[in-house]
Amino acid sequence: MAEYKIAVIDGDGIGPEIVAQAIKILKKIENLSGNTFVFEHVLMGGRAIDEFGEPLPQETIDVCLNSDAVLLGAVGGPKWDNLPGHLRPEAGLLGIRSALGLFANLRPAILYRPLIDACQLRRDIAERGIDLVVVRELTGGIYFGERGFKDDGKTAYDTEIYSEQEVERIARIGFELAKTRRKNVISIDKANVLESSRLWRKVVERVAQDYPDIAFQNMLVDNAAMQIIRDPSQFDVIITTNMFGDILSDEASMTTGSIGMLPSASLGSSKLGLYEPIHGSAPDIAGQDKANPIATILSVAMMLRSSIHMPEYAQKIEDAVSSVLEDGYRTGDIMSEGKTLVGCEKMGDLIADAID
Ligand code: IPM
C-alpha cells in the first residue's frame, strides 16, 4: 500500500467548493484502493494576499515541491483586481507554474455523448464527435516575456518570446501524446506576422520529421479559431503557445457544453504535476453551491494517470462522470430540458457513489 502527498490549493471564489468535491472523490478511491492520500492545504492567490500580503508564499512552493501532485481550484476575484500586476492572484498562478517547471499544459476537450444537447454547435456537427487535446506551452511566450511601461506610463508593452529549446520540448510532448491517440497533430501559430511564430513553426516542423507516422499540419491561429467551431472533429492534438492555448482552450471548451467540463494537467520533466480546471474562480456564483465540479474531478483523473500511477482509477472516475451524465444529472451550466438540476455538492456525491 502506497502513500501519496497531495498539496491542495483551494483558491478563491468557487475554488474551495469544487476542490472539496475532488477530495471527496480521492477519499472514495482511498477506500477502494487501500492507498493513502495525505492532503496538505496551502495558500496561493487572493487568500494568500489577504493572509501574507503576497500571492505565492515560498512555503507554498516548498510544500508543492515536496508533494507527488498539486490539486488547485481557481484563483482571483474583484477584490484583488486593482492591485499592481505582480501582486495579483494570477501572478501567483503563473509563479507556481514556473517555480515547479510545469511547461506542458494538457487540456482535453471531450464532448460526452449525453451532453450533446448542451453543446453550442449544430447537432450534425456535434454528432461527428469531439475529442481533442490542447497542448499549451505554459512557462514561456508573452506570459513571461519582458513587460513594462514607458513614456511616463503612457505606453505599455509585453513581449512574445520563445527559444528553440522551449518549442522543441513542448512539440515532443504533443507528438508523443498523438502516438497514443488518433495520430494527428496540428500546430497553431501566427507565422504570417510574428517572428516568434516563424521560429515556432520551423522547430515544430523539424520535430515532426521524427514522427513519420503522425499526420502533421500547421494552422494559423485565426483560421484555427474558426475551424474549432466549424468542425472540431478534425482536431486530435493541438500544439500551441501559452497565449493561443489559453484562448483556444476556452473556445474548445464550449464545444463540449461548458467550460465547467474541462480539466487540465500541467507537467514538467518530473512526475510532479499540477491539476486544475481550466475555468476561473467564478466569483458571481461563489458560495451558492452552483458550480460544476466536473472539470476539477476530471483533473483528479488526470492526476491518477500522470503523477500517481493509478490509471485504472482514473478510468473509473471518467466512467463515473459518464454514468452520472447518462442518468440525467446536470449542474446549471450544462442543464437542458428534461434533466435533473443538482448543485455542486450533490454532483460530487453522485460521482463518488458511481465509482466502484
Ligand atoms: C487559465 C487562466 C490563467 C491563464 C489566468 C487565470 C492567469 O486563464 O489557466 O487558463 O491565463 O493561464
Ligand code: MG
Ligand atoms: Mg484561461
